[in-house]
Amino acid sequence: MPTWNKESLRRLVQREMGEYRLIVVSNRQPYIHEIIEGELRYAVPSGGVTTALDPIMQECGGTWVAYGGGKGDWYAVDDKNRIMVPPDDPAYTLRLVWLTEEEEQGYYDGFSNAALWPLCHNAYTEPVFNLDDWETYKSVNREFAKQVLDEIGGQPAAVFTQDYHLAMLPRLIREADPDIITGQFWHIPWPNPEIFRICPWQDELLDGLLGNDMLGFHIGDHCNNFLDTVSRTLKSRVDHEYSRINYKDELTVVRPFPISVDFERINQDAQGQYVDEEMDRLTDELNLGGKVVGLGIDRIDYTKGIPHRFRAMGRFLEKFPEYIGKVVLVQAGVISRIQVDAYQQLSAQIEELLEEINGKFGRDGWQPIIYMPTDLPDLTLMALRRMARFCVVSSLHDGMNLVAKEYVASRFDEDGVLILSPFTGAALELTDALIVNPYAIEQFADAIHQAVEMPQEERRWRMVQMREIVRENNIYKWAALMVEDLMQGARRSRRPVRTR
Secondary structure (H helix, E strand, C coil), X not given: CCCCCHHHHHHHHHHHHCCCEEEEECCCCCCEEEEECCEEEEECCCCHHHHHHHHHHHHHCCEEEEECCCCCHHHHCCCCCEEEECCCXXXXXXXXXXXXXXXXXXXXXXHHHHHHHHHHCCCCCCCCCCHHHHHHHHHHHHXXXXXXXXXXXXXXXXXXXXCHHHCCXXXXXXXXXXXXXXXXXXCCCCCCHHHHCCCCCHHHHHHHHCCCCEEEECCHHHHHHHHHHHHHHCCCEEECCCCEEEECCEEEEEEECCCCCCHHHHHXXXXXXXXXXXXXXXXXXXXXXXXXXXXXXXEECXXXXXXXHHHHHHHHHHHCXXXXXXXXXXXXXXXXXXXXXXXXXXXXXXXHHHHXXXXXXXXXXXXXXXXXXXXXXXXXXXXXXXXXXXXXXXXXXXXXXXXXXXXXHHCCCCCCEEEECCCCHHHHCCCCCEECCCCCHHHHHHHHHHHHHCCHHHHHHHHHHHHHHHHHCCHHHXXXXXXXXXXXXXXXXXXXXXXX
């Protein structure tokens, strides 16, 4: 079967959507504008949603509606709050929604990330359900709906909502204009009904999500959890065999779509001349010459298992002291959500472990863990992937985890070992990784030892298998399957889709 690419995705979108405009809605914007030294400049924020969707929008066009959080965003947009992006090669429209500081705190730091995020991740962090945050979450969803409807202007459109920040949006859109086709991809796990039922507003959240013609998750287990949650909570007809829900005489199909990366672009970028130069710079700057390099790249989040990773590194050096001074774990990442208490506690825990492990094993200018909690350039991250003998993804619970797939896609040399948590969606695809439970520190330390000792021939065999999987199941296939299911599902259910 031919591999999906930009051109084949473009053809499918044109065929399936006809005269319907594509509207993507998310909290995070794909391009953020700042004022630096008196000049307006843009940057691409980190995050799986923007990384995955931007190349699709560049090929298919349409409008992306998002919260404008950059200090320079006001100056970048026109009087309709729009700007064409990417700035150096415009391909689609970005429309920004403005929020007050109080709205951002209540909707984003509050209900989204202090309530929904821990609720949906089994990382043993208690959700905080604050009524004011919930009311702000709903009001921000209404504001997004207002902006989306204004952008559509009564024309045929398909609205593709992203993630857990906008669970109420599909119902608001459908109530305002039933002819709009609605789909949503939930980028984080969906818990079992016993966990989700602790949310005081579960009925309203589910009602909002069932305003979608199609609802996508990363893996089948998350789909099944959602079906079970609806079955136990709402008066509805849940068809487990065909994975669909009839609610308020409207049909929502629920499907797994494992998200991925742009394999060919990453594979090509990894071979660039500047990557080699950056590898040389990092080797000198971080004193990595002659060392076996391990790598972690994560947003600093309690779901990513970073403390577990550090403990495993310490235990590895205890069990195999012959590697003291010879193996280095480089941990890169961006600190985020610092207004949320759980993230402040995580930062303190990480600093304490760093001091303990580096203090115990470090010597002669060598430290076992190099911590880089900054927003590193893409070039630096690519160089680190290329340098790493092994990459550690130790999530305690993750929808998919694109770091694992980015590491595999970047290894055109067919070398490197992926150590992967079974609690990621990626573990269902990348079965040739070393799959290890991050809570089991002894086994985790042994997996690091296995990665360090693994013969080159075995490393290559495993990496070749994983690269074929990521190459075939790329980001364009993810998008194509969702567009096809969304538009054809709408044809089969509540109304015909208008075509050219």
